[in-house]
Amino acid sequence: MGVPKRKSSKQRGRQRRAANEKLEAPVLVSCPQCRALIRPHHLCPECGYYKAREVVAAK
Template sequence: MAVPKRKTSKARRDRRRTAKERLTIPNVMDCPQCHEPKLPHRVCGACGYYNGKEVMSVE
């Protein structure tokens, strides 16, 4: 069984852990109908359009 020769420092341990837990910024695109920012592959909350069709009515 492998045994480490030296103690892993807290800085090295924490640097390794944070690399996996980093959050990415979500992609934001403009709606082709109303040009409001929206997430891709989702219905626009401002106009209710998705893929060029009205999916839900927004009041």
């Protein structure tokens, strides 16, 4: 098994970790009924539709 020749610095470990800890924008799709932006597989808050049928009455 390989053994490190030198102690790895705190900076090197933190740089490696920082590449995977970034924030990402939420994924949005358009509602097929009203074209509002919604999260996929969620009820549309604008029109109350989910999968081509009204689940909640619109406001």
